[in-house]
Amino acid sequence: MNNQGRPTAPDAANTNTLAPKTHSGNQALNQAVQLIFEVGDLATTGIDLPQPKGTKSRLGDQARKGPIGLPGLSEPETMRHYVRLSQKNYAIDLGVYPLGSCTMKHNPRLNEKVARMPGFADVHPLQPIATVQGALELMSELSHWLMTLCNMPAVALTPKAGAHGELCGMMAIRARLDADGQTQRRRVLVPESAHGTNPATAVQCGFTVDEIPASGDGRVNLDALKARIDSNPDDVAGIMLTNPNTCGLFERDIIEIADAIHAAGGYFYCDGANFNALVGRVRPGDLGVDAMHINLHKTFSTPHGGGGPGSGPTVLSDALKDYAPVPYVVQTKEGYDLVENADDKSFGRMCAFHGQMGMYSRALTYMMSHGSDGLRQATEDAVLNANYVQASLSDVMTPAFGGVCMHEALFDDRFLKDTGVDTLDFAKAMIDEGYHPMTMYFPLVVHGAMLIEPTESESKQELDRFIGSMRHLAEKAKAGNVEMFKQAPVYAPMRRLDETQAARKPVLRWVEPEEVGVAAE
Amino acid sequence: MRYLPLTDADRAAMLDVIGVPSIDDLFQDVPKSARLSDLVDLPKHQSEQAVERHMGKLSAKSVSAGSVPFFCGAGAYRHHIPATVDHLIQRSEFLTAYTPYQPEVSQGTLMSLFEFQSQVALLTGMDVANASMYDGSTACAEAVVMAHRVARGKKPKAVLAPGLHPHYAAATQTLASTLNIKIDERETRPGRDYNVVEHIDDDTACVVVQSPNVFGEIIDLRPIAEKAHAHKALLIAVFTEPVALAAITPPGEQGADIVVGEGQGLGVGLNFGGPHVGLFACTQKLVRQMPGRVCGETIDANGERGFVLTLSTREQHIRREKATSNICTNSGLCALAFTIHMTLLGEAGITRLAALNHEAACDLADRLEGIDGVELVNETFFNEFTLRLSKPANDVVDALAAKGILGGVPLTRIQPDGDESLLLVCATETNDVEDFAAFAAALKEVLS
Numbered sequence: 001m002n003n004q005g006r007p008t009a010p011d012a013a014n015t016n017t018l019a020p021k022t023h024s025g026n027q028a029l030n031q032a033v034q035l036i037f038e039v040g041d042l043a044t045t046g047i048d049l050p051q052p053k054g055t056k057s058r059l060g061d062q063a064r065k066g067p068i069g070l071p072g073l074s075e076p077e078t079m080r081h082y083v084r085l086s087q088k089n090y091a092i093d094l095g096v097y098p099l100g101s102c103t104m105k106h107n108p109r110l111n112e113k114v115a116r117m118p119g120f121a122d123v124h125p126l127q128p129i130a131t132v133q134g135a136l137e138l139m140s141e142l143s144h145w146l147m148t149l150c151n152m153p154a155v156a157l158t159p160k161a162g163a164h165g166e167l168c169g170m171m172a173i174r175a176r177l178d179a180d181g182q183t184q185r186r187r188v189l190v191p192e193s194a195h196g197t198n199p200a201t202a203v204q205c206g207f208t209v210d211e212i213p214a215s216g217d218g219r220v221n222l223d224a225l226k227a228r229i230d231s232n233p234d235d236v237a238g239i240m241l242t243n244p245n246t247c248g249l250f251e252r253d254i255i256e257i258a259d260a261i262h263a264a265g266g267y268f269y270c271d272g273a274n275f276n277a278l279v280g281r282v283r284p285g286d287l288g289v290d291a292m293h294i295n296l297h298k299t300f301s302t303p304h305g306g307g308g309p310g311s312g313p314t315v316l317s318d319a320l321k322d323y324a325p326v327p328y329v330v331q332t333k334e335g336y337d338l339v340e341n342a343d344d345k346s347f348g349r350m351c352a353f354h355g356q357m358g359m360y361s362r363a364l365t366y367m368m369s370h371g372s373d374g375l376r377q378a379t380e381d382a383v384l385n386a387n388y389v390q391a392s393l394s395d396v397m398t399p400a401f402g403g404v405c406m407h408e409a410l411f412d413d414r415f416l417k418d419t420g421v422d423t424l425d426f427a428k429a430m431i432d433e434g435y436h437p438m439t440m441y442f443p444l445v446v447h448g449a450m451l452i453e454p455t456e457s458e459s460k461q462e463l464d465r466f467i468g469s470m471r472h473l474a475e476k477a478k479a480g481n482v483e484m485f486k487q488a489p490v491y492a493p494m495r496r497l498d499e500t501q502a503a504r505k506p507v508l509r510w511v512e513p514e515e516v517g518v519a520a521e
Numbered sequence: 522m523r524y525l526p527l528t529d530a531d532r533a534a535m536l537d538v539i540g541v542p543s544i545d546d547l548f549q550d551v552p553k554s555a556r557l558s559d560l561v562d563l564p565k566h567q568s569e570q571a572v573e574r575h576m577g578k579l580s581a582k583s584v585s586a587g588s589v590p591f592f593c594g595a596g597a598y599r600h601h602i603p604a605t606v607d608h609l610i611q612r613s614e615f616l617t618a619y620t621p622y623q624p625e626v627s628q629g630t631l632m633s634l635f636e637f638q639s640q641v642a643l644l645t646g647m648d649v650a651n652a653s654m655y656d657g658s659t660a661c662a663e664a665v666v667m668a669h670r671v672a673r674g675k676k677p678k679a680v681l682a683p684g685l686h687p688h689y690a691a692a693t694q695t696l697a698s699t700l701n702i703k704i705d706e707r708e709t710r711p712g713r714d715y716n717v718v719e720h721i722d723d724d725t726a727c728v729v730v731q732s733p734n735v736f737g738e739i740i741d742l743r744p745i746a747e748k749a750h751a752h753k754a755l756l757i758a759v760f761t762e763p764v765a766l767a768a769i770t771p772p773g774e775q776g777a778d779i780v781v782g783e784g785q786g787l788g789v790g791l792n793f794g795g796p797h798v799g800l801f802a803c804t805q806k807l808v809r810q811m812p813g814r815v816c817g818e819t820i821d822a823n824g825e826r827g828f829v830l831t832l833s834t835r836e837q838h839i840r841r842e843k844a845t846s847n848i849c850t851n852s853g854l855c856a857l858a859f860t861i862h863m864t865l866l867g868e869a870g871i872t873r874l875a876a877l878n879h880e881a882a883c884d885l886a887d888r889l890e891g892i893d894g895v896e897l898v899n900e901t902f903f904n905e906f907t908l909r910l911s912k913p914a915n916d917v918v919d920a921l922a923a924k925g926i927l928g929g930v931p932l933t934r935i936q937p938d939g940d941e942s943l944l945l946v947c948a949t950e951t952n953d954v955e956d957f958a959a960f961a962a963a964l965k966e967v968l969s
Binding site: 033035036037040041042043044045046047049050051052053055056057058059060061062063064065066067068069070071072073075078079081082083085086087088089090091092093094097099102104106107108110112113114116117118119120121122123124125126127128130131132133134135137138141145148149160161162163164166167171174195196197199200201202203204205206209249250251252254255280281282283286287297303304305306307308309310311325340341342347348349350351352353354355356357358359361364365367368369370371372373374375376377378380381383384385387388390391392403404406427428431436437442456457458459460462489492493494495496497498499501502503506507508509510 | 522523524525526527528531532534535536538539540541544546547548549550551552554555556557560561562563564565566567569572573575576577578579580581582583584585586587588591593595596597599603605607608609610611612613614615616617618619620621622623624625626627628629630632633635636638639640642643644648649650652653655656657658659666686688689691692694695696698699700701732739740741767768769770771774783790791792793794795796797798808814815816817818819820821822823825827828829831832833834836837838839840841842843844846847848849850851852853854855857861863864865866867868869870871872873874876877879880882883884886899900901902903918919922927930934935937950
């Protein structure tokens with residue numbers, strides 16, 4: 001068990017499924033795959049390159065002497081290896097992927113086509129400014145869309161992911177505080193339901209974290225928050241608050257929260273991971289937000305790619321905009337220009353070059369395709385779908401809080417009480433039903449949390465099938481079918497994996513069989 | 522709207538099930554003053570064709586690298602990427618999957634990450650590597666923070682060698698600025714021996730050295746490692762061009778404790794600077810201090826080999842404010858592109874590719890060195906080198922661009938107070954002799 005109470009080792013008995021083992025190890029479309037290190041060799045290559053002429057080396061005394069040890073495969077072998085691997089992945093294009101807080105919406109393929117246009121994809125970040133006007137114009141247009149949707153006066157595009165955007169916002173807050181001589185303000189209030197990135201970011205910016213407990217309705221308790229501020233208003237740097245929060249609920253008192261923080265002399269960082277519940281209906285600038293990152297890979301459909309690349313542009317209020325990182329695009333009489341060097345106020349540079357152009361082009365394509373009307377409709381459909389799932393399951397599962405939700409529905413594990421089935425088992429059984437599990441054991445404020453975010457991309461028919469499966473599983477669990485849950489998944493490419501063993505004796509890379517045991521810690 | 526499957530009839534039926542009369546009721550928790558009744562002031566939805574046309578026009582307003590003789594490097598490199606790479610990373614199962622939290626249905630991502638980590642470890646000569654970072658510069662910054670952590674905050678100093686890419690130094694400075702890490706950095710200038718060792722003392726947590734450095738010089742890391750280790754400091758070796766590591770002695774064989782770099786040169790295009798893919802490797806001893814996602818081998822309930830994300834007790838979603846880093850997302854799809862390109866190349870291919878790059882740069886250097894007003898600064902180089910010009914490099918580059926040649930990066934572009942006569946020039950396997958001839962002729966004209 002880890003510290004979230006989540007089992008990490010398979011407790012299912014090692015039983016064979018109904019299907020006997022095949023000679024090849026394949027199971028029809030589910031092909032056995034070996035690592036490239038087991039099938040490739042040092043002599044094989046899948047790329048034809050000309051023979052070097054043998055020019056005299058100018059590497060000095062640093063020329064490589066030994067082999068690297070990298071196996072190669074021919075092109076058809078490479079293709080087959082990775083196609084086979086791909087078939088062991090679940091994907092949005094395959095089915096419902098209701099990972100709460102992750103916003104697994106459809107990724108339009110026009111975005112991919114646009115991102116590969118040569119004026120965006122095949123442009124060097126340090127070409128003369130006159131030769132990259134189209135790329136800068138795209139960044140400027142994207143900024144306009146983001147600022148308009150947020151009603152905020154500035155946006156820093158460079159952050160490379162959501163957590164990087166958090167860093168951007170908190171760095172800007174710190175820079176402003178320091179500029180005002182408020183260097184004693186180092187306490188950041190973070191609700192306990194926050195994403196783990198929030199406290200981690202605050203600490204990375206040199207702040208201390210003051211955790212605020214949630215109230216019974218899953219929201220920040222305004223009075224408790226005010227008491228926490230009042231305990232020492234002079235050291236308050238700000239608050240990091242997700243809205244809608246990680247329970248999928250809109251923080252009703254958000255304007256009062258913002259006022260209280262501002263009155264104390266602090267700033268309001270909003271975690272924009274759930275901005276997809278607000279686009280076109282609510283503008284963060286109208287809520288008193290000073291900084292908010294936007295996950296282009298959630299809200300604006302750039303693909304998650306199995307874990308990135310992301311992109312986390314961060315909108316900034318008037319109070320913070322002068323402290324934004326470099327670079328940023330400006331418009332001049334001659335066209336677009338890039339400000340690449342920090343002035344006295346800017347907190348500096350967050351990364352090499354100008355951020356995630358490949359994500360900017362995809363996100364802008366998505367936004368222009370939807371338009372103001374489509375973006376609002378997408379938001380409404382996302383919220384509608386989540387509420388439909390919540391309403392359709394509330395009699396067999398246990399919603400964590402009453403009332404309507406925003407873009408995601410949170411359940412706890414009360415409905416599994418005394419069944420012998422836990423949230424993890426339930427999630428694994430969903431895999432056998434053909435669905436990716438919801439987010440589980442998060443947020444931490446709810447026991448055995450199950451956070452379901454269907455997104456606007458699901459049709460009613462698809463949702464009805466999903467709801468049918470969830471109801472079926474809930475009823476099975478209550479009927480005492482524990483073994484089915486403990487065994488699950490049985491139809492996935494693999495049975496449950498032993499995470500405890502992986503962490504105890506980490507094997508993080510390929511080693512030749514005779515070396516096994518040497519590299520393990 | 523083509524991306525939204527719900528019909529108005531669906532919406533009405535669903536509201537019925539929820540038991541509210543209208544969609545507005547689902548937004549009832551939003552304070553009245555913040556509810557938008559009208560559409561925001563932005564254009565309405567457009568067809569695929571219309572959006573594509575608009576984007577096509579924007580794209581055409583930039584000069585793409587492939588359309589002209591092209592010689593820019595300085596942290597981003599243009600190599601030929603086999604069609605197979607882009608095809609495979611666009612497979613739905615890779616492209617539209619999330620971080621592999623459910624390993625039973627994520628073995629595709631996980632197994633390719635295991636291959637990626639293995640390839641990076643081999644290429645850098647290190648024990649282990651993580652599942653990638655945002656890019657090389659943020660990997661560098663995270664490495665410095667990691668070294669600070671390894672020293673338990675007792676060693677405030679991080680020594681940056683003058684050949685470190687200025688953007689990497691700046692990104693590191695930004696992340697370090699709030700953590701009481703004292704950055705010891707000096708003027709960026711060409712050279713091989715910066716007397717870095719003289720700045721290493723008992724207060725030093727780490728020394729950061731790039732090789733090949735931003736000027737293209739290849740640095741002998743061994744004496745620096747020796748001095749660092751004598752003072753219980755870590756050597757962080759940095760690279761910006763992964764292909765170079767196939768040609769030079771890997772940092773892992775020279776005593777590096779952490780190796781970070783940019784992997785974009787393999788599998789990932791220029792993309793105007795992002796997304797790229799950060800590589801992060803270290804010694805086995807330091808593995809539990811490493812930031813970012815890590816994939817590890819294990820077995821399933823049937824005893825079959827499988828892969829999972831592991832060592833997550835370092836990470837923000839478990840450790841929260843005590844995490845090794847706030848990183849959540851990495852650069853997964855770019856890591857996959859790197860791995861597929863590397864698999865296609867193999868030892869034989871990457872070695873040959875490196876040789877071709879070195880030869881291209883040698884040929885170009887020979888041609889340009891003969892021009893009046895051009896001096897080659899480098900003693901050594903791999904595929905990029907630095908020229909000292911008789912005119913400001915920035916003006917020269919603009920004049921070359923006007924002649925249809927993207928002739929490198931002036932140092933002052935990345936280091937505003939740097940020597941304005943210095944030009945960073947890169948040649949790869951994508952350049953041919955006509956490119957070289959055109960560049961040489963144009964440079965001669967511009968300098969005359």
